[in-house]
Amino acid sequence: MWLKKVRQLDVESNSGFVTRVLILSLPSAFIFIMLVVLNLLEPYWALLSYALTVIFNTIFLMPGSSELQQVKNYINRLASDSVGDDCPEFSEQEAKDIAAAVNSMHKFWLYKTDALEAQTISDTAVLDSLPDPILMIDRSGNILGANLASRQLIDSKITDKNVEDVFGSNNFINAVNKVLKKESAAESLVFYAQGNLNKKMYAHIKQLPWFSKGRTVAVISLYDLSKAMTVEKMQSDFVANASHELRTPLSVISGFIETLQTSAKHDEDARETFLKIMADQAEYMSQLIENLLSLSRIELSQDKVPNEKTDVCKIVKEVTDALSVKAAARNMDIDVNIEDKIPTIIADSQQVKQLVQNLADNAVKYGVSPSRITIDIKQVAQIPPSKTFNVAKGKAVAISVNNKGPKISPEDLKRLTERFYRMQAHKDLNIKGTGLGLSIAKQIIMRHKGNLTVSSTGYNGTTFTVYLPIKL
Ligand SMILES: Nc1ncnc2c1ncn2[C@@H]1O[C@H](COP(=O)(O)OP(=O)(O)O)[C@@H](O)[C@H]1O
Ligand SMILES: [Mg+2]
Incomplete structure (x- = not known):
């Protein structure tokens, strides 16, 4: 027991304990020396008494010191993070109190650390969820932190680089x-x-309110302007194309007006022919303007969810009836096959009519003469997915419009829904068109979260299939 305690205490290495025993025994030593000097006590009795005092002090101090030593070891273990060790059992009240206080402090810090870790994780998640790049920099412009958008835009190992090296723009560096x-x-x-980025960007550099504390002193938020520039370019291309398409018939008309006023002034036959051409060009211009207005109206309605009960079968019949004269003129018949129990759908009826009209009109215009156009209406369980836009889940109505004709090449197939795109073969055949019908169809389909597929083979002809969800 004694040995165990001594080992636990490790007296030899614990000079603090030895010093404490000696200091506690110092007054007794002084008294014994005085008693010997005054001849009141024999030196050997004094020595024996002093030895007894030292032994007594050692025994008296040992339990406390031993427990304090254990408390010290326990605290050291907690500090060195070797958690999991249980707190030792103490008999001394003081040691118990100290251990309990240390324990509750340790628990408090564990709780605080957990809370801080959770906060850091959620802060990082918030920053990473932002679509635009955010950088945190120190006093020298070194990047200390970067959100996911920055790492994706610039480099995954962006931290510790200097903003000067990353962006290499004098104006930007001056602002920083x-x-x-x-x-x-x-x-x-x-x-x-x-450098690698080579982009037009907008930057907002802001000093942090706690400028003097911590290492991060400023935050840079960036916005990639190239996307906006692409949209701007698309818009200006569209305006340029539209103006060009309008200018062509206009210049034809003004050319003929001039001819009729001058050289062909008295030529009856020429007047007839020219007036016919002018009427055609005027008709084309009004169609083009009508299509452009339609396109812009549909684009504006894009955010409004369609909400009318729409009978697709009724619409298809109305459209084919109206087209039957034009089809007959090209020796074409239109067959409509409707599957049993096609439900009404929730849609924009007027837009669905325009969509069916555009596809059926194309079949009449581009199908071979004589031949048969077939329109099938079916219900499907699922709309095929689209790579470019959002498609509704669940049941849908599929309208397929098939016409016979030469196979459309894969290159042409990819571009059919582009604005103003017309296949060269049809331009050469002088078939009238604005090249906007299918882009209008695509916009209407996108608004309805539907899809459009096109297949074209030499034998079966070309089939455009529109999928419209039954419920939006
Ligand atoms: N059913 C079809 N068969 C063959 N080619 C087609 C068919 N529908 C459309 N196209 C081609 O796609 C082009 C674009 O069609 P669209 O946008 O409707 O414009 P438009 O009919 O006014 O020319 C047409 O010019 C034509 O070349
Ligand atoms: Mg068309």
Whole structure:
């Protein structure tokens, strides 16, 4: 027992304990020396008494010291993170109290650490969920943190690089320096990121309110302007195309007006022919304007969810009836096959009519003469997925329009729904068209979360299939 305690205490290495025993025994030593000096006690009795005092003090101090030593070891273990060790059992009240206090402090810090970790994880998740790049920089412009969008845009190992090396734009660096030197609290600018990025970007650089504390002193939020520029370019291309398409018939008309006013002034036959051409061109212009207005109206309605009960079968019959004269003129018949029990769908009836009209009209225009056009209406369990737009889940109505004709090449198939795109073969055959019918159809389908598939073979002809969800 004694040996165990001594080992536990490790007296030899514990100079603190020995010193404490000696200091506690010091007054007794002084008293014994005085008693010997005053001849009141024999030196050997004094020595014996002093030895007894030392032994007594050792025994008296040992349990406490032993327990304190254990408390010390326990705290060291907690501090070195070797958690899992249970707190030792103490008999001394003081040691118990100290251990309990340390224990509750340890639990408190564990709780705090967990809360901090959770906070950091959620902060990182929030930053990573932002679509635009965000960077945190220190006083020297070194990147300390970057959200997912930044890492994807710039480099996965972006941290510790300097903004100067990453963006290489003098205007941008000047703006960053202004904020870092506290000459300005925030700076915004549009700049061209050089090097690998090679992009036009918008940046907002902001000093943090706790500028003097911590390492992060400023935050840079970036916005990639190239996407917006692509949209702008598409819009300006569209305006340019539309103007070009309108200018062509207009110049034909004005050319003939001039001819009729001058050289063909008295030529009756020429007048007839020219007026016919002019009427055709005017008709084309009004169709083009009508299509352009339609397209813009449908684009504007894109965010409105269609909500009318729509009878697709009735619409198909109305459209084919109206087209029958035009079809007959080309020696074509239109067959409509409707599967049993086609439900009404929730849609924009007027737009569905326009969609069916555009597809059936194309079949009449581009199908071979004489031949048969077949329109099938069926119910399907699922709309085939689209790579470019959102498609509704669940049951749908499929309208297939088939006409006989030469196979459309894969290159043409890919481009059919582009605005103003017309196949060269049809332009050469002088078949009238604006090249907007299928892009209008695509916009209507997108609004309805449906889909459009096209298949074309030499033998079966060309089939356009439109899928419209029954419920949106
Ligand atoms: N059923 C079809 N068969 C063959 N080619 C077609 C068919 N439908 C459309 N096309 C081709 O796709 C082009 C674009 O069609 P569309 O957008 O309706 O414009 P438009 O009919 O006014 O020319 C047409 O010019 C034509 O070349
Ligand atoms: Mg068309």
